[in-house]
Amino acid sequence: MAMFVHLTSAAGAPRVRRSGIRAASHGQDGARGVYCFPVLRSYTLTHQWLRELARFGGRGPFVAVHIRLDDDQPVLAGPYWDRAQATVPAAEAVRRIAALDDPRGWEVFVPRAVRPGEVHRIRAVPQVAGWRYRPDAHGTRPCTCFGCRVRGGYGSRRLRERLPHPLDGPSPPAETLLARIAAAGDPGDPAELKDALYWFATRRRGPFDRLAHLADHPDPGVRDSLAWAVGRWSTPGAAALLDRLADDPDPGVRETVADLR
Structure with a gap:
């Protein structure tokens, strides 16, 4: 045994x-x-x-x-x-x-x-055994990129301000991002829309009602980025938008929604 x-x-x-x-x-x-x-x-x-x-x-x-x-x-x-x-x-x-x-x-x-x-x-068992974050993390400079940082973790905001990441630094204000989405046109340049949605994905809440129209964008990459942007929001209504994307005709978008859940 x-x-x-x-x-x-x-x-x-x-x-x-x-x-x-x-x-x-x-x-x-x-x-x-x-x-x-x-x-x-x-x-x-x-x-x-x-x-x-x-x-x-x-x-x-x-x-x-x-x-x-x-x-x-x-x-x-x-x-x-x-x-x-x-x-x-x-x-x-x-x-x-x-x-x-x-x-x-x-x-x-x-x-x-x-x-x-x-x-x-x-x-x-004693409550202090083991490592945190990853093995050998102690004594190394913490990474503040979006993939490594702990959202809502103790001291995470001060850490991001002290060690801003060159690619995932402080997010532009929401109104700035919404203005970029509006300026992208209709249906909108996919590259510009995906870049703006990337920054929305670093937030815990957001104006999902002003982004919902992107669920009908012809580019599946934009719809996929939208799923990542709202997938972890606590804003009321974001879950319903994710439900809508779960039935997207593109298999990649459906897989993204499944991964988020």
């Missing part, structure tokens, strides 16, 4: 004891399952994901759920940045990760729920 650790909120520990671990996470190709990591000799490496998971707003302290899986249970194993992780038996996943010189950033994905009988024990 292969032993793994799954980190979860302490508030959910009674449910885990009673019903196991739900297949609530999404893996490759939209599969649902449970993320975990092998129990290694190093306590720090075994619980390396704790601080990174807590950074995303986990409720209260985390606990470690030890689970036993059959050696032949198929799992996905690989570093988190690998979009083509290998499918291997659970015992082989443990062997591969234990043999690495530096297994930080590796993960194991079980493509199903974990049954109550597979839960070995649940125990408290």
Whole structure:
């Protein structure tokens, strides 16, 4: 039997004891399952994901759920940045990760729920183990590009002001961007529209009602950029616009909406 650790909120520990671990996470190709990591000799490496998971707003302290899986249970194993992780038996996943010189950033994905009988024990763990942002991030200059920065994170606004990114610096005002969209004409120059929508995608809210007409633009690239722009907005009505783009005739736009959801 292969032993793994799954980190979860302490508030959910009674449910885990009673019903196991739900297949609530999404893996490759939209599969649902449970993320975990092998129990290694190093306590720090075994619980390396704790601080990174807590950074995303986990409720209260985390606990470690030890689970036993059959050696032949198929799992996905690989570093988190690998979009083509290998499918291997659970015992082989443990062997591969234990043999690495530096297994930080590796993960194991079980493509199903974990049954109550597979839960070995649940125990408290220190809340300061592991890395944040990425392995070896400590001591390096933080990147403030749109892909790396944490929206709404502690001190993120001051960090962007102190270290503006040459491509993803402070966004132009919304009215400036809307004026550029209006000046692009009807239906509008695709390059100019996509550039303006790029800056709208860096915002948490926006005037979706003044952008909705772009859902009918003949260029699928513009419609795709519109989906990215409003996909994470909290503005009322933005979800309805995304629903409309989910039925777009272009498969690329539909795929973008699916990725955002």
